[in-house]
Amino acid sequence: MxxxxxxxxxxxxxxxxxxxxxxxxxxxxxxxxxxxxxxxxxxxxxxxxxxxxxxxxxxxxxxxxxxxxxxxxxxxxxxxxxxxxxxxxxxxxxxxxxxxxxxxxxxxxxxxxxxxxxxxxxxxxILCQFLSEPSGGSDLAGLLTRAQRDGDTYIINGQKCWSTNAFAADYATCLVRTDWDAPKHRGLSMVIVPVKDPATHMQRVSMANGSREFCEEFFSDLVIPASYLVGAENDGWTVGQRQLFYERQAVGGGSPYTSGRMVETGRRAALSPSDVARQVGKADDPAVRELVGWAHAQDVVNEQLIKRVTVGMTSGEYPAMASSIMRLAHAEIPQTKQDMVLEIAGDTAVTGLPEGPGYVKAIGESYLMRQGASLGGGSSEMSRNMISERVLMMPREFAADRDMPFRDVRRGR
Ligand SMILES: Cc1cc2nc3c(=O)[nH]c(=O)nc-3n(C[C@H](O)[C@H](O)[C@H](O)COP(=O)(O)OP(=O)(O)OC[C@H]3O[C@@H](n4cnc5c(N)ncnc54)[C@H](O)[C@@H]3O)c2cc1C
The missing domain is CATH 1.10.540.10 (Acyl-CoA dehydrogenase/oxidase, N-terminal domain)
Structure with a gap:
């Protein structure tokens, strides 16, 4: 064959x-x-x-x-x-x-x-991610959820939050602390946990825009087989970094593992600046036309950026952290476009049009999630840190707790 x-x-x-x-x-x-x-x-x-x-x-x-x-x-x-x-x-x-x-x-x-x-x-x-905790998502290595080895099992206690669509999932990849005497990056492990175990209490979080996609989970002596450890015990940072690489790649629009494309139909269709300009009768306004042109140029630039960075990472010209560049653009460009669309729509973003489709009103609802783009998959500030430290090789940010045993790190003061 x-x-x-x-x-x-x-x-x-x-x-x-x-x-x-x-x-x-x-x-x-x-x-x-x-x-x-x-x-x-x-x-x-x-x-x-x-x-x-x-x-x-x-x-x-x-x-x-x-x-x-x-x-x-x-x-x-x-x-x-x-x-x-x-x-x-x-x-x-x-x-x-x-x-x-x-x-x-x-x-x-x-x-x-x-x-x-x-x-x-x-x-x-269906798999989901349990990474972030209430004490902070940017400082992922400072997480507090613990797993204790007990024979052929691990026993997990702690809390995760902002887990997208966890309510619909079966298992989660979950980063936990397994060594409190090691410095914070060296005492973590990645495990796979069942989402619907009775030892996990899950709550859905209601958002301002009505969405309930986010969940938070509380683990009380959740027992999992030791064979659900991914990578070596206490090497969870390496595994987590790999997962975050794929997250930046996917969120940035450069993943080879996503299939299909979101097609903007119905209420979503009006969210492009040109459609909104037409609907609110501003398509001939020179200032609005300038905004529409700018938005289109950003889309073209983003498409080329994704191609350029993907080729660079595949050929080895760029380090894997270059995925942060796509991730950053994915936050900045849609946010600027959302601001622009809101400006073009004016009051109708909230009230809708007196006649015709109610699409324009969806802009107001959509705007409530604006900030999510610069937090999900790691914040824009953290992406900038990574680009400066790991792509441009500028000096690393100071961290007083980097080499200290994690149990001695001062927390919550
Ligand atoms: C749409 C969406 C989906 C998500 N899905 C998931 C999921 O499925 N699973 C999951 O585990 N988490 C998920 N998250 C959580 C996400 O990973 C965190 O929101 C993110 O890592 C930031 O953490 P935080 O919200 O705790 O903010 P914090 O870490 O508390 O940060 C607050 C602010 O301080 C800034 N900041 C913090 N540290 C620094 C620094 N060193 N330098 C400069 N600025 C800094 C941040 O940029 C941010 O603006 C999701 C979030 C969103 C919005």
Missing amino acids: SDQLESVEDFRLRARTWLADNMPKLGEMPREGTEDPEEQVWVNARILQKKLFAGGFAGICFPTEYGGQGLTPAHQAAFTDESVPYDMPLMLNVPSLAICSAMLVDMGTEEQKQKFVRGAISGEL
Whole structure:
């Protein structure tokens, strides 16, 4: 049998036919399994992922040993283009596939890859991330959730927060402290924890815009098998850095492990500056036209930036931390565009238009999440720190606690 890869064009044509025969058209997915619309999204995502898996189109860039297709980013890009008219399980891209599974392929044991990576690609499992804690997400190495080894198990106590869509997940990659005598970066371990264990109390967080995607979790003697340790005990910082690399890559728009593209329809459609300008009757205003042109230029620059940084990281010209550049642009550009759209819409961002579609009103709602872009996946300030220290090799930020045993570090004073 030839081990030559199928050409991208042949793959594209095969994907086009398969998608037409098997996937529901955008918005035409029948309701199944639940009456709750929020839960429906997740039920649908699992059904669609299982379809992709059965058809040989799931995990296009993941290794075949773990359920993927072993193909290239060019094959993935072709599939994404072809999939635009169809309902796709986009909710599973981040963090389940592009962050948690990608990290496990690099750092997990064979058993973990077979269970969790194959499980995620086949649509059986959903993975999420338990990293941030109430004491602060930027200082990730200062986390307080502890895991204690007990024979063939670990016992976990502590609290995580801001876990996106954890309520819909089955397992989480969870960073914990396993050695309190080591300096903060050297006493951490990455483990996989079941999300729905009775020893984990989960609460959903209601946001100002009505979203309940964030969760917080409280662990009271949660017991997990020691075989759920990812990498070596106390080497969790290395594993966590790998996961954060995939997070920056995915959030920045440069991941080969995301499949499908969000298509702006209905209420979301009006969120582009040009559409808003047309809807509010300002399309001929020279000042507004300048803003629209600027927004378009930013989109083009961002697209080129993602390509340039991805090529640089792949060739080794740039260090892996260069993913912070994409991550930073992903926060700065959409935030500036959101400000611009709000300015163009004026009061109608809140009141809506007296006639016509209520799209414009969605701008006000959307603006409430503006700041999330410069926090999720690590804050913009932390991205700037990383670019200066790890890409431009400028001096490192001072940290008094870097080499101190963690139990001696002063906290909460
Ligand atoms: C949309 C979204 C999704 C998220 N999903 C998840 C998830 O799935 N799992 C998860 O574990 N977490 C998640 N988070 C949490 C996210 O990782 C944290 O919000 C982020 O790391 C910042 O941590 P913090 O909110 O505790 O802010 P803090 O760390 O308290 O920071 C507060 C402010 O101080 C600044 N700051 C802090 N330290 C420095 C420094 N050394 N130099 C310069 N400035 C500094 C920060 O930039 C920030 O502006 C998510 C957050 C968002 C908004």
